[in-house]
Amino acid sequence: MSENTARTGLAATPGQTIGPFYGYALPYEKGEQLVHPSHPQAVRLHGVVTDGHGAVVPDALLEIWQADGTGAVPTADGSLVRDGYTFTGFGRAAVDNVGHYTFTTVDPGPTEPGRAAFITLTVFARGLLNRLFTRIYLPEDTAALAADPLLRSLPAERRRTLIARREADGSLRFDVRLQGEEETVFLTYPNLAD
Amino acid sequence: MTDQDQGQEEAFVHLTPKGPDDAADTQADLDREMAQIAEQYEASGRTETQPRLDYAPYRSSILRHPTKDLHHADPETIELHAPAFGERDVHRLESDLTIQSGGEPIGERIRIRGRVLDGDGRPVRRQLVEIWQANAAGRYIHKRDQHPAPIDPNFTGVGRCLTGDDGSYEFVTIKPGPYPWKNHHNAWRPAHVHFSLFGTDFTQRMITQMYFPGDPLFALDPICRSIVDPKARERLVARYDHDVSEHEWLLGYTWDIVLSGSNRTWTEGDSNV
Numbered sequence: 001m002s003e004n005t006a007r008t009g010l011a012a013t014p015g016q017t018i019g020p021f022y023g024y025a026l027p028y029e030k031g032e033q034l035v036h037p038s039h040p041q042a043v044r045l046h047g048v049v050t051d052g053h054g055a056v057v058p059d060a061l062l063e064i065w066q067a068d069g070t071g072a073v074p075t076a077d078g079s080l081v082r083d084g085y086t087f088t089g090f091g092r093a094a095v096d097n098v099g100h101y102t103f104t105t106v107d108p109g110p111t112e113p114g115r116a117a118f119i120t121l122t123v124f125a126r127g128l129l130n131r132l133f134t135r136i137y138l139p140e141d142t143a144a145l146a147a148d149p150l151l152r153s154l155p156a157e158r159r160r161t162l163i164a165r166r167e168a169d170g171s172l173r174f175d176v177r178l179q180g181e182e183e184t185v186f187l188t189y190p191n192l193a194d
Numbered sequence: 195m196t197d198q199d200q201g202q203e204e205a206f207v208h209l210t211p212k213g214p215d216d217a218a219d220t221q222a223d224l225d226r227e228m229a230q231i232a233e234q235y236e237a238s239g240r241t242e243t244q245p246r247l248d249y250a251p252y253r254s255s256i257l258r259h260p261t262k263d264l265h266h267a268d269p270e271t272i273e274l275h276a277p278a279f280g281e282r283d284v285h286r287l288e289s290d291l292t293i294q295s296g297g298e299p300i301g302e303r304i305r306i307r308g309r310v311l312d313g314d315g316r317p318v319r320r321q322l323v324e325i326w327q328a329n330a331a332g333r334y335i336h337k338r339d340q341h342p343a344p345i346d347p348n349f350t351g352v353g354r355c356l357t358g359d360d361g362s363y364e365f366v367t368i369k370p371g372p373y374p375w376k377n378h379h380n381a382w383r384p385a386h387v388h389f390s391l392f393g394t395d396f397t398q399r400m401i402t403q404m405y406f407p408g409d410p411l412f413a414l415d416p417i418c419r420s421i422v423d424p425k426a427r428e429r430l431v432a433r434y435d436h437d438v439s440e441h442e443w444l445l446g447y448t449w450d451i452v453l454s455g456s457n458r459t460w461t462e463g464d465s466n467v
Contacts (some may be wrong), residue, residue: 080282132260150267189453
């Protein structure tokens with residue numbers, strides 16, 4: 001927890017927990033489908049959210065934001081009302097009763113040549129007093145991963161928590177551990193007060 | 195109990211965090227825990243402007259907060275942009291929560307309006323704001339909310355809008371009631387509206403809660419008080435604004451939101467300048 005180092009006189013509005021009752025308000029139809037499951041490059045990104053006892057968290061909401069397959073940053077709207085063809089780069093998924101989430105998306109390309117490709121992830125949950133940011137790195141480009149400034153700044157055992165595992169069927173597996181053994185690395189950025 | 199006994203009890207405050215299922219604590223227990231954290235904060239001389247993730251008086255946070263420090267990252271390209279939302283996503287009428295079903299919901303009709311600004315005071319233009327809330331009786335339309343207060347068939351408590359070019363947002367709704375929860379014995383949340391906000395870059399993404407002025411439950415609530423700085427807490431309280439009230443129609447509240455984050459350096463090509 002660092003002090004607010006914002007450059008301006010405008011103090012940031014504090015966050016609060018999403019609480020338990022977002023379920024009828026935030027999730028929406030096809031929110032988790034950045035592409036249709038029948039899309040030729042469709043990839044399942046999935047995993048569980050767990051707490052400090054390793055128990056699944058049944059009331060978490062996850063959001064992803066990513067580049068398209070070529071590494072371009074999407075600029076199209078239409079994330080809330082999907083037309084089934086436009087890639088907007090944004091997805092929202094609530095976990096199910098056993099803490100499992102699924103997105104259908106494509107592997108993002110690197111936004112700059114030679115950089116490690118990753119998906120940004122935001123985590124909200126009852127009991128979590130403010131959102132958490134992290135990154136989901138694709139596992140394949142080992143040279144880019146080895147050169148990545150963020151990954152290089154982490155000890156090996158913590159670095160692991162940010163790299164998705166490619167499963168036999170091509171899915172990406174990424175578990176979020178809020179606390180404890182193998183706790184996921186969560187991020188803060190310049191000018192954020194937390 | 196004599197004054198001396200009371201003094202002794204104060205001296206031996208039992209502050210062992212209890213498990214998330216332990217709701218045997220009283221409000222007095224909670225008040226003591228929260229007061230002790232407040233004293234420690236005041237003595238620290240630091241300024242914290244966001245909630246603490248580790249705040250034991252909110253029992254559900256005990257097993258759900260990271261124990262390791264947040265890791266500082268330099269934002270990369272994708273993190274310096276935000277998803278776009280437009281007219282395709284949000285219909286104008288979705289910002290009026292009083293017309294979502296056939297009839298009129300019961301309760302105090304209110305308007306909440308304000309501006310969404312970035313850390314440099316620039317308006318966050320054409321960006322998504324989502325709200326959700328309990329009805330006037332303090333009941334959510336959610337299958338897990340079994341609080342025995344009436345459901346209002348004409349109120350879902352869900353709204354959305356896009357901010358204007360000046361960062362302005364506006365909702366018409368019903369003032370939510372306070373509601374009981376299981377954090378401790380006789381625990382009540384102050385009346386609040388949940389707000390979900392996007393900025394001009396993804397690092398500004400935030401969900402928070404707006405409260406109403408003069409709520410006696412504010413000081414008793416561990417979710418509010420997880421923001422240990424009293425000045426920072428006040429930033430979540432809307433202002434009653436008579437200029438926003440309408441003759442024989444509704445009462446008005448104004449609440450501005452500041453999303454600080456890693457604003458990228460603006461270029462002439464940016465539509466947000």
